[in-house]
Amino acid sequence: MAEILVVDDQTAFCNLLEEGLAEEGHSVRVVCDAENIGEYLNGSPVDMVLLDLFLDEVTGWEVLDRIKAEKPRLPVVIFTAYDTYRDDPRLSKAAAYVIKDFDLKELKQAIAHIFGNGRAFQAQKTPRRSERNFWQEINSHEDTSDHR
Numbered sequence: 001m002a003e004i005l006v007v008d009d010q011t012a013f014c015n016l017l018e019e020g021l022a023e024e025g026h027s028v029r030v031v032c033d034a035e036n037i038g039e040y041l042n043g044s045p046v047d048m049v050l051l052d053l054f055l056d057e058v059t060g061w062e063v064l065d066r067i068k069a070e071k072p073r074l075p076v077v078i079f080t081a082y083d084t085y086r087d088d089p090r091l092s093k094a095a096a097y098v099i100k101d102f103d104l105k106e107l108k109q110a111i112a113h114i115f116g117n118g119r120a121f122q123a124q125k126t127p128r129r130s131e132r133n134f135w136q137e138i139n140s141h142e143d144t145s146d147h148r
Helices: 011-023 034-042 060-070 089-093 105-117 131-144
Strands: 003-007 027-031 048-051 076-080 096-099
Touching: 003 011, 003 034, 011 027, 011 105, 027 034, 034 060, 048 060, 048 105, 060 076, 060 089, 076 105, 096 105
Parallel strands: 003 027, 003 048, 048 076, 076 096
Antiparallel strands: none
8 A cells, every 4th residue: 555654753653653554554664853854755655744743853844844845745644642733824735634543543534535536634623632641641552562
């Protein structure tokens, strides 16, 4: 299916993405060093990028700008724990905006939609989940997962 590049610094969530998207037949590469995104984009073929907005070195918005400057047609899905950016005009550069969740249902729907008909996926409004609860889930998942 698709070659997906994940740009995220949360190891536990990257492990979950690799596993969950592989079940759908996708090949997943994880990048924690977002500053050198160009090297990853120009390396092996990439069909789509999953991008977190909050990274250690740079912001996801900066990475989104770099990706679109180099590969304007490459679909980028903003995949973040925060729903506060749904109406941000910078999202016009992204194919979708998906709130992180452990079941990956909305993400899988967005990916299927992007590759199904080539049009941007419009994320439906979902009830706001407590960001604190999300980070508690992440931290408890990291305790039980392998670290890279």
